[in-house]
């Protein structure tokens with residue numbers, strides 16, 4: 229699918245009841261920060277719209293954070309882009325060394341950069357989630373169309 233401007237857009241999928249249920253949950257921001265046993269703090273979660281690429285407001289990202297292991301937090305969330313009128317799913321693992329991983333449409337894990345890698349660290353710390361969300365847009369079709 230291409231817009232009049234010629235920009236390629238990810239294909240859209242219908243919204244599922246599971247996504248709507250996730251969107252009924254508290255905001256991810258309200259569930260942060262998470263302080264790991266080693267003192268590392270997972271303080272901020274950011275996601276971008278896969279269509280317009282604008283950041284999704286924190287109050288429009290809802291979901292659950294689970295802790296299957298002490299060193300890992302998993303974020304399952306749904307963001308709503310109000311200008312595109314779509315829901316954008318986010319699935320991310322955040323580790324206590326600052327590394328993040330997210331999944332593409334095929335279910336493969338995409339590794340983010342560690343906040344401790346120096347040099348590019350601060351930029352990545354701020355932009356990792358957004359970049360990974362955009363990677364999902366390129367690789368797959370996880371965007372869901374609001375059903376109305």
Ligand SMILES: [Zn+2]
Nearest residue numbers: 277280309312
């Ligand atoms: Zn958008």
